[in-house]
Amino acid sequence: MSEMNKQWLLKSRPVGEPTLDNFEYAETPVPEPGPGEMLLKTIYMSLDPYMRGRMNDTKSYAAKAELGEPMSGTGVSVVLKSNVDGFKEGEYVVSQSRWQSHSISDGQGVMKVDPANAPISTGVGILGMPGLTAYAGFLDIAQPKPGETVVVSAASGAVGAIVGQMARIKGCKVVGIAGSPEKCAYVVDELGFDICVNYKDPDFVEQLSKACDKGVDIYFENVGGAVFDAVFPLMNDFSRIPVCGRIANYNMTGDPEGPNKLPAFFGQVLVKRIMIRGFISFDHYDRFPTVVKDIGGWIRSGEMKYKEDIVxxxxxxPEAFLGLLKGKNFGKLLVQVSEDPTRN
Incomplete structure (x- = not known):
């Protein structure tokens, strides 16, 4: 029997928290590339929080996933056949390969990955979109200064771990927020954060306030919800908040209950002159060469480490993705779809 294209389709749109019933497995014949096309075989499939938003039938910064089609997403693949100038069989690439074992590409937006520089899995990790997100959000938008206090939510995650290490390299005090003692120990002992606070601890707010005894100059926002509520009162004058994600709010189906906090919030933004800036990684694609150069250099020098959680x-x-939304992963979450010939 010939090899089939294994796919996960979006079967239905979730209301609130996604379930396994929102996905449907399918197998179709492996497609043949036409003129100006190439056939890619997925090795690593990236799972990222932003994919939750693609499941909704709402307008966003990127196209939604369509019902009955493979879920959106990027992956590291090997070129099996190529009719595209500049790409040849056997090369490794990062592309919008979606949740499937094989995909067709016309080469637009595809980037080559050199296994001699770093493991190819890093093409969707520390040297890929998470690395670009961390670099652009922290260095370009937040513009850290030595001695400042930086707070990073989801500190052991794919983006947060990079941000915290860059903050350390830039001479900042780094306070991480994570969801387990193991994750907190990792970011302090392995990544060099100064302190890490477990947001699940009953005295989390008190611990965070003590850790940030001189206030917060930069809060790299990955989470939202109760974590943001705990950090915001600690923000200093002229502090900066790059907004990367808000995973705590992704499954909301309506406005939160309780009093309207918006007037008081904007009052503090005004009085403290706080800069809040949302950003999307693809707005900063021109920074990719610098990201690969700088982060790659920090990895080679031992100044920066990374952790992968490979399923x-x-x-x-689907099960791994649902776990990601609940913070069950530890490091950059990948699904290995096929053999990686570059790994011993």
């Missing part, structure tokens, strides 16, 4: 088998992708 084996495309059949496990």
């Amino acid at each position: 084996q088998g495309i059949e496990n992708a």
